[in-house]
Amino acid sequence: MIDENTIEEAVNKIKSYKDRILSFISDLVSINTTSSYNNEYDHVEEKIVGRIIDECDRLKLPYRLLTKREGRPNIYIGNIDSFPKRTDLLLVSHSDTVPVSDYQKWKSNPFHATTVGDFLYGLGTADCKGGIAICVYITRILFDLGFTNVKALIGVAEEVGADADFGVNYVLDEGLNAKYAIYTYAGKKNEIIIGHRGLLRYWINVEGESNHTGLLSWQERKKGENAIEILNRIISRIYKMKLNKKTHPNFSKYTFNHTVTLINGGNGESLVPSKANAMIDVRLLPGDEFEEYLHRVQNIIDKVLVDYPKGIAKIEIKNNIPAVCINEKNGIAKILNDVLKEDGIKDILLKASGAANEGYMLIEKGIPTICGFGFEGGEMHRENEYIKMDSMEEILLRFIKIAYRIN
Numbered sequence: 001m002i003d004e005n006t007i008e009e010a011v012n013k014i015k016s017y018k019d020r021i022l023s024f025i026s027d028l029v030s031i032n033t034t035s036s037y038n039n040e041y042d043h044v045e046e047k048i049v050g051r052i053i054d055e056c057d058r059l060k061l062p063y064r065l066l067t068k069r070e071g072r073p074n075i076y077i078g079n080i081d082s083f084p085k086r087t088d089l090l091l092v093s094h095s096d097t098v099p100v101s102d103y104q105k106w107k108s109n110p111f112h113a114t115t116v117g118d119f120l121y122g123l124g125t126a127d128c129k130g131g132i133a134i135c136v137y138i139t140r141i142l143f144d145l146g147f148t149n150v151k152a153l154i155g156v157a158e159e160v161g162a163d164a165d166f167g168v169n170y171v172l173d174e175g176l177n178a179k180y181a182i183y184t185y186a187g188k189k190n191e192i193i194i195g196h197r198g199l200l201r202y203w204i205n206v207e208g209e210s211n212h213t214g215l216l217s218w219q220e221r222k223k224g225e226n227a228i229e230i231l232n233r234i235i236s237r238i239y240k241m242k243l244n245k246k247t248h249p250n251f252s253k254y255t256f257n258h259t260v261t262l263i264n265g266g267n268g269e270s271l272v273p274s275k276a277n278a279m280i281d282v283r284l285l286p287g288d289e290f291e292e293y294l295h296r297v298q299n300i301i302d303k304v305l306v307d308y309p310k311g312i313a314k315i316e317i318k319n320n321i322p323a324v325c326i327n328e329k330n331g332i333a334k335i336l337n338d339v340l341k342e343d344g345i346k347d348i349l350l351k352a353s354g355a356a357n358e359g360y361m362l363i364e365k366g367i368p369t370i371c372g373f374g375f376e377g378g379e380m381h382r383e384n385e386y387i388k389m390d391s392m393e394e395i396l397l398r399f400i401k402i403a404y405r406i407n
């Protein structure tokens, strides 16, 4: 447990670093790290990791780069020999962001951290660049206090399905271990995220046969097979599927859900389309069977294709990560709950999130992980994403208190 003198020292440290933390977050936001399914081979995070290294150098923090894919380095921060230790607290964040959803609806430049009152707006502030600052500065402050059982990891390519084999997965394969982990997403002050829904993302790839749309051979359906028409019929039947909508005690109102998120198709204005595809994003609770779901989708495809003998439609799985939830009554969940309670936080909620993240990798490795706890913030994956600045000092101190409870 932390004593009064250490708390006082921690508060002074936090105050002395506060301005540097803010300018660090601003710099991180100004570096575009948009990752998407079609820029896997770009050097998305190289520049931001350079900026994180500068901060580590200035703060005299040791670090190690772990790079499996060129230009996309993961960065471990902490004592190098602590990397495989099973006794430490691990703080986790990621350095990429989703694309800007709708420029017109942003009240400020998404790549410029903009302060309005207590709010700091910018793409990635909540998810998860504020978290990068937590990782770096909490490690520094704890080291300053003489507490060394802490380390941090900032991974890459989280936003493309949280399962890249060159991101956190790779670092865990390299031997990173910990007693507990906290993924430093921003959220509500009173919420402790103890798990997340699973995520299944798949493409339906359709092939038809091209023809000129003005020809009699098309009018009489003797030549040509419209891939968009096939895809359209498959999707509308998928939407009519009866879904199991049961809830789970740790997942509040969340249930199974699926949504079409991307659609491509066609070759030209007057061409019968020979290609079309769509991505379906599926969210699952523990116990929801993705095999059974995909089996039903396959049945739909088979039935639709009866009317299109020359058509082909195939399922291609892009992401498949499980739903997870840690024990909410002990371990790291209890530690957070106790610290929040002692800090006078009312209506504390321990719940799993609807959105998936890399928490499952750590949990499956045997590291009980809080899948979201950090600055107050919101509007992730939307316009006007923000973190709140007035509670920043209070929340950083909470991380210090949590660390001291782990030993």
Ligand SMILES: [Zn+2]
Pocket (backbone or CB within 6 Å): 098, 127, 159, 380, 381
């Ligand atoms: Zn995200």
